[in-house]
Amino acid sequence: MIDKKLIPVGGLKREPFSGGHGGMRYFFKADESKESFTVTVYPEPWSFEKTPDENKEHESFPMSDEGMDTAIEWLYSMYDKKKELWQESAKNSMHIVHKR
Secondary structure (H helix, E strand, O other): OOOHHHOOHHHHHHOOEEEEEOOEEEEEEEOOOOOEEEEEEEEOOOOOOOOOHHHOEEEEEEOOHHHHHHHHHHHHHHHHHOHHHHHHHHHHHOOOOOOO
16 A cells, blocks of 8 residues: 655655555645644545545644554554445546536
């Protein structure tokens, strides 16, 4: 899903990081203090900004290597916890088309 090497803590202090795995999207963003960061998970297919808040789940972690390890563990647990939702959203996202 995500490799800790792809998102070093120092980089997260400068800009957010997003990605996805199997229908679950995730968004890492440093809090204003830069001493912690929040990870949000939400279903495909929309961007973080376009996904309704009621479809998002958040968790905050300390801005450290240990905090990043815990955040990645949380991502894996969220994927396992809602695997059916993520897989269904991945399937359905392929059917969305823009109507003119």
